Amino acid sequence: MKKIIIATKNQGKAKEFKELYLKKGMEALSLLDIVQELPDVEETGVTFEENAALKAETIAELLQIPVLADDSGLVIDALDGRPGVYSARYAGEDKDDKANIKKVLEELIDVPEGKRTARFVCVLAIARPGEKTDFYKGTCEGSIAFEERGSNGFGYDPIFIPENETRTMAELSSEEKNSISHRSNAISKLQGRV
Numbered sequence: 650m651k652k653i654i655i656a657t658k659n660q661g662k663a664k665e666f667k668e669l670y671l672k673k674g675m676e677a678l679s680l681l682d683i684v685q686e687l688p689d690v691e692e693t694g695v696t697f698e699e700n701a702a703l704k705a706e707t708i709a710e711l712l713q714i715p716v717l718a719d720d721s722g723l724v725i726d727a728l729d730g731r732p733g734v735y736s737a738r739y740a741g742e743d744k745d746d747k748a749n750i751k752k753v754l755e756e757l758i759d760v761p762e763g764k765r766t767a768r769f770v771c772v773l774a775i776a777r778p779g780e781k782t783d784f785y786k787g788t789c790e791g792s793i794a795f796e797e798r799g800s801n802g803f804g805y806d807p808i809f810i811p812e813n814e815t816r817t818m819a820e821l822s823s824e825e826k827n828s829i830s831h832r833s834n835a836i837s838k839l840q841g842r843v
């Protein structure tokens with residue numbers, strides 16, 4: 650089976666890439682599957698594109714093979730787009746999903762239903778050694794719940810209600826999430842180019 654390397658150390662993302670690529674007859678390997686010691690890439694960019702490129706290009710250069718990276722996050726309108734690019738470290742450097750969710754819910758405590766619109770954004774970067782990096786973007790529109798619900802998925806899924814849904818993303822099955830997610834929307838734009 651054809652393999653693709655995803656430059657991520659996030660278990661939740663890695664699982665979704667495996668599921669989504671398996672449907673295309675490919676095996677997605679994450680940095681969690683690779684025994685070779687690889688550095689933690691510092692995400693110093695201020696856009697999803699910059700951080701996705703940093704992750705993909707660093708690992709592609711080290712391994713000398715094409716590498717895909719995903720930089721993603723939650724963009725909340727009532728918070729002027731926060732946490733956005735800083736989603737993983739919103740409540741601190743230790744990337745604590747529970748703490749991040751708590752911070753968002755507290756910041757939105759006085760924001761009424763209807764004004765809690767948000768979207769998940771995923772930018773994929775494909776780096777090929779010595780070539781220009783390509784980008785593909787996917788989004789998933791929705792709103793922020795008033796409390797956490799569900800235990801599937803990862804990250805902000807327990808507080809994100811996709812458009813035309815009453816359940817949170819964490820209450821959907823992985824098949825349901827994969828049919829609407831920002832990640833699957835971005836992958837579908839690749840059109841076999843990886």
Ligand SMILES: O=c1nc[nH]c2c1ncn2[C@H]1C[C@H](O)[C@@H](COP(=O)(O)OP(=O)(O)OP(=O)(O)O)O1
Nearest residue numbers: 657658659719720721722723736737803804805806
């Ligand atoms: O489908 C999703 N469902 C829920 N939350 C999500 C999703 N997709 C991204 N997110 C959140 C998680 C994290 O707070 C941030 C990604 O941050 P981001 O830097 O791209 O990933 P990361 O540091 O966890 O792993 P890595 O950089 O190794 O890929 O957005």
Ligand SMILES: [Mg+2]
Nearest residue numbers: 692700720737
């Ligand atoms: Mg990261």
